[in-house]
Amino acid sequence: AARSYTLANLVKGKPFDLYPDQRSQVYVGLSGERPETSAAVRATAGQVVLYGGRVASTLYFSSSGGKTASSADVFGVAVPYLVSKPDPWDRLSPYHRWGPIVVGARTIQSKLDVPARVLDASGVPTPSGRLRAVTLETTAGATSVPAALLRTALELRSTWVSIGVLRLDHPPDPAVYGSPLELSGLARGLQTPTLSSSKDGVSWRTVGPLQRSPGGAFSAAVRPTATTRYRIQVIGAASPGLLVSVSSRVRLAQPALDPTSLSGMVRPKLSGAAVSIERLKGTAWTPVASTAVDGAGSFRARVKLVPGSYRARVAATNGLAEGISPPLTVTE
Structure with missing residues (x-):
């Protein structure tokens, strides 16, 4: 095979006959010769493979993966003797199967x-x-x-x-403590993908299997209680971790019997967390009062109220991102 390939593929216009790389079947020259191969050359001297009266281009390889490729598949030109055939003996090759290879x-x-x-x-x-x-x-x-x-x-x-x-998309909506969050993405061409979560990015636990459409798209509802990483796992591979920041759930209200203050609640009960009361001035939110969350998860702040929009901002703490209440409109 090597002799026939060489004679059918001699390099033209160069002071040599073969390239020392993949262009000439990885012929490495004198440094690649061994006594055993030299003996085989001598034993088959003068022998070549012919097709239609011409020396055949007998391409060869170290491993086919179990099936050879046709010349039409590789070069775009059909050659009668270079057709795809099963190669069951390739199972002996250490490269019969390789992978998986994870590429981001x-x-x-x-x-x-x-x-x-x-x-x-x-x-x-x-x-x-x-x-x-x-x-x-x-x-x-x-x-x-x-x-x-x-x-x-x-x-x-x-x-x-x-x-x-394996693709996990950033959720369009922010994650708020106690509220469900929809995660979506793609898990196609791989068996039994599962959704996993981790608080620290080191230890992962299985959330559950993914229910996929025929095209591999999926959505899954989660309810994180703190900032969490999520990823899709299969045997031998995983998607990159997706960091989902979870904010505290904050509500702000105006007590009916106290027109000089605003009160609210925070979940979870972040006792001691700093709370800033802000009022919308033009297009910017400006702090007008501050307080802290008590042991029951509530807060109250004295505020010189004027008509406008107010909100409460709770500082990040205990693995939770900064929480902001929906705006509260004060009319009088």
Whole structure:
């Protein structure tokens, strides 16, 4: 096979016959010769593989993954003797199966020089199972990348890959203590994905399995009680952790029998947490009073009330982000 390939693919116009790399089947020259290979060359002297009366281009490889690729799949040109065939003996190769390889969206964007953030990836296999191209869905639209470029950029062993996607999207609404939060994303091409959570980013616990649409989209309701990281997990891989900041739940009211103060409540009961009462002046919120949360989770502040909009701001504490009440309108 090596002799036939060499004779069919001699380099033209150069002071040498073969390249010392993948361009010539990784021929490494004299440094790669061994007594055993030299003996095989001598034992088969003068023998070549012919097809149609010409020396055949007998491409060879160290591992096929279990099935060879046709010339039409690889080069776009059909050659009668270079067709896809099962290769069950490849099971003996240490590279028969490899992966999984986890690659982040930012890495793909950087390695492939994609100008916009990558949201999704998919590819259609050729009859031999390899990918010809990969479609990347980005914030700027779809773009197609040749599978050979993907292989080189990400240092993959071949283009015979299956693409799985794990994506957890930032929730559109802020997370508030005691309120449900909808998490959504994509979990496609991978088996039994689960949603996991962590308070510290080190120890993770399973929240539960994901119910997915046929296309892999999912949504899951969570009710975090403090700032929490979430991720999607499968065997051997996980999505990046998504940090969800949870704010305290704050309410502000005007006591009916006390026109000189504002009161409210905070959940959870953040005893001792600082509270700032603010009034809207033009387009900016300006502090007009301060107080603290008591042991029951309540607060009261003396305020020189004038008609306008007021709100309460509770400082971040105990793993909770800063909490802000809905605006309260004072008319008199």
